[in-house]
Amino acid sequence: MHDSQPVTVVGIGADGWSGLAPASAEAIRAAGVVLGGERQLGLLPAEVRARRVAWPSPLLPALPGLLREHAGSGLCVLASGDPMWYGIGVRVIEALGTERVRVYPHPSAASLACARLGWAVQDVDCYSTLARSEFALLAGLAPGRRLLVLCADGRAPARIAALLDSHGYGESTLTALENLGAPTESSTRARARDWSGNTGSLVTLAIECSAGPAHSRAPGLPDSVYDSDGQLTKRHVRAITVSSLAPLPGELLWDVGAGAGSIAIEWARTHPSCRAIAIERDPERADRAERNAASLGVPGVDVVRGAAPEALAGLSTPDAVFIGGGLTAPGLLEGCFAALGAGGRLVANAVTMESEQLLLGWHAKHGGDLTKIEIARPAAVGGFSAWRPALPVTQLVVRKEEQ
Template sequence: MSEPRFVVVGMGADGWDGLTPASRRELQDAEVIYGSRRQLDLLGSVTAALRPWGSPMSEHLATVLTESQPHPVHILASGDPMFHGVGASVVKAVGARNVRVFPAVSSVSHAAARLGWDLATTRICSVVDRPLSSILTNVSDNVQLLVLSRDEQTPEALAKLLTAHGFGWSHLTVLEQLGGPAERIYGGIARTWDHSAGDRLNLVAVQCVGPAVSAQAGLPDTDFSNDGQMTKQAIRALTVTALRPAARQMLWDVGAGAGSVAIEWLRTDPSCSAIAFESDSARRRRIEHNASELGVAHGLTVLESAPAQFGQAPDPDAIFIGGGVSAGGVLEGCWEALLEGGRIVVNAVTIESEALLISWHAAVGGTLRRFQIDHAEPLGSMTAWRPTLPVTQWIADKPAVTT
């Protein structure tokens, strides 16, 4: 391997003593080392120039990665640099061939060893660079969860969030400075949490106690704040299934209403992303609220009217049109933006929009289907079926262009 531009060395709370001989040699030969003040203070006998990160670190790191250096730049990381660490950020920015990584034991490995948890069956999430609510897509009864904290305030905030969402009887264990001389472990029940803020370097283990939560599409309509403009539960489940979400795919939800389809899409896989187009400002605020309450705000971008803002969004892998399909240029703009091999699903309830789908089906193919869901409701002292509006759905895959 040729000399890299950057060398990332993982280091735990035990500092110099916990480094492997190879990592120590690498740091002893370094010309310049970047790291947090805490990490730099843990170094042993090195001759390198020590440079603490400025605030915000992300901007300082971006500057360092673009500067020309005569020798490799060494960067300290907490634990395993490639596990929610700065190493992954460096590789993403400059490419793997320009980076050499020396890993250390990750904080989650330390935590699993202390708790006796099997990492293979433990869910792991980070709120270092995501909203705290993002953990909600991982909680469910009897789930073991490790949360990488942002700071010393995270444990208390997490306890309050879990309590507010029906998981107040969950047990939280805070693990601070794992592997180092200042290691500390303490815990309690979420709903009665009374610990003051501790060390900034911590993670939280959660033994979830509460409702069983499914990641499958079909959340109750009551889970979404809405003004009636929303794809209802049964139709939504059929729609998300038709979209066939997959890892790392992006969805456009056009005429998003309450954002229910985009939110269900995001809940299927943490790497999915979505853009919701909605012209009404009150609904845009409602979409953002719903996404936050259901733990997927980090994956959702909300834009204004379609098709005017199509040019501001990355081309999608999948598109759902639930409202405004008959507006000029919407369907044409969506089909043009859709990536080759991508899928479009359109729901229509009016005769005019249905006629448009029939026309597009004749032109480009795909599948047309029509369904109606009836619900049993009281009728006087008896019960009768109440029909909903029938929905016509067009599903089509955009063919790849062959040369």
Template sequence: MAPWLTIIGIGEDGVEGLGRAACDALADAKVIFGGRRHLDFLDGNIKGKRIAWPTPFSAAIDMILSHHGKPVVVLASGDPMFYGMGATLARHIPPQEMHILPFPSSFSLAAARMAWPLQDATMLSVHGRPLEIIHAHIQPGNRLLILSNDGGTPGEVAGLLAARGFGESLITALEHLGGPRERRIEGTASGWVHERTADLNVLAVECRGGVEAIFYSPVAGLPDAAFENDGQLTKRDVRAATLARLAPMPRELLWDVGAGCGSIGIEWMRAHPTCRAIAIEAHAGRQGIIERNRLALGVPGLELVKGEAPAALQGLEAPDAIFIGGGFTDMGVAEACWRSLKPGGRFVANAVTIQSEMMLVEWQKKVGGELTRLSVSHAAPLGEFDVWRQALPVTMLSAVKLMR
């Protein structure tokens, strides 16, 4: 089928900034969808019926599809495929039925104003998303381009940076990029005095931290102190070894069964922006800890299932990897996890007690894989001298579910 839907990226300069192909599509369109701000850019020479986005926005997909086969235009801000409407529609409409005409994204315009190489900046959107995603990217020297939710976002970002010890960070709020009302506001995180900016803004942040700044490497094995916990924590060295065997990959899903404080699922998601994780935890107190840790460490998208395995696993999306940190000895947990794991998926379980270790050995006979014992010692004072204090050894089973 020839394309019937044209998705046009449009900037703050309106129709004047569009090319010939976009203008021709608008002239031929029977129906034009867009935000009221975008529809107001159109003059009387454009005859197509104009439909503003509905509330709730989720109804928009069916509205567009109801005009299937007619010449339809969707107006979207900037580049429709970068945090835009085009990416949403591409999940519902075959690519051969769409013609996408991008405009420079707000990130491209912001990078141009700051003279920052776009490939060297971290691009984030908190438009309709939790502000806490920024936490995972606050590191000395990092440059962030942040699509704001509204005019209050710059002040919120400044407060978040200052609380982490990054009060020296330079913040530039770029309003109405590419339009006649374009303006920039500059300051530091600790000295930010602007209560509100224009709702349409992009933040350019150059992260600068003092000696007491709190930041974490994206490499697996965060310090134990990074996680609030009640003692149910996979310790740093064991956690790094566990994640190495789980091997996070883009767009893959992890089940963290008996999640404790959520450390494994959190570090899995920090490995790549598209990694997803579900933490399954029955203990009410630890559920609250997981909720706080996922915000503090920049992965608010970590899904929490409040319940006890194996019953709590029913109906969950099949995972690409599973970690069992607690409850391996519970009846049916290992079997349910292995059954749900995708072919080629990774399975890792840790044991500390003799009983759970014996079960790992038996399970290894069934599914294969590798058994590893980890023993970690830390230097600690004893009187005027130091001795090695050995943590409880951990036995680890790692296996791959063979393709069938």
């Protein structure tokens, strides 16, 4: 056997050898080495002659070395369920490339859970506490929605139940599906607020959301959802700002002078694949931004503590940059613009005359779009009502390709 032989990745379920499709069983039989977890290797019958190598814990750092060592020996990597759904198949392909890997899927835990519950797979939002913090599922909560959570351990269902309860979704129905596909398969159902105790470690949690607070994914959440010391881009300006930043799936934002983190948070909420780095020099505000991000379901917002432009050095290239604070710091505007790739957007908001002057100067030299945003809200004046204007905001929007 030589290196050009593909490495196979075979999904196997809790139903073991008897649950495998014939092609999957054949791929395992044909292997010289089978790499897998102890539990999965234990599911293989004696007729499998391959050398069995149990992977170490933690696996990911060891994986490239294991692949190098065994790839030339007819290697088969065992995965649980669908190898390409939160699975090891993704990592094997990252390491070796699609051409060198052949994947044999098995039904995923989501397919099995939906089969048991009678849910349409395409209508369910899926999460994994292995891949992301469980706070991420808070972004998916909405009355009547159905969520599935792959749990990393048997304590996760109780933690998630408490999280739902503390965010106003205590009436939601939870079903813990354990050992899906195995003879020992079982399920437990209760309301989130009544949930108690831990489950076994192989568990998928199904959530049917009750009525509860609805936080739209559209930008412009009420100011009251943010914990802040007043340094907050207010709702209407925030909605315009995120729209000007124009997030697309998979894109990265720098939110410079992040304050309570609202711009980074609402950018990240537009799509689960949107990423954001929030740069804030005040440590208390930075901590608050991190807490706001978690409680609004985007715990992946990366909060960088430090003053821009120095704190921007070494950060990944952004697709968009928002400057909400620090505009007058020397070199900040130029540095942020220079950091963008082609097609990148720079949006800067100015409230003070000094920072507005900077934006006007930039616009005169380099162009871009200028907008003045003036918002007024009703307020009591004596026994009457009047419009109370907020401080006007000057917004500059520049697209890199315009230069």
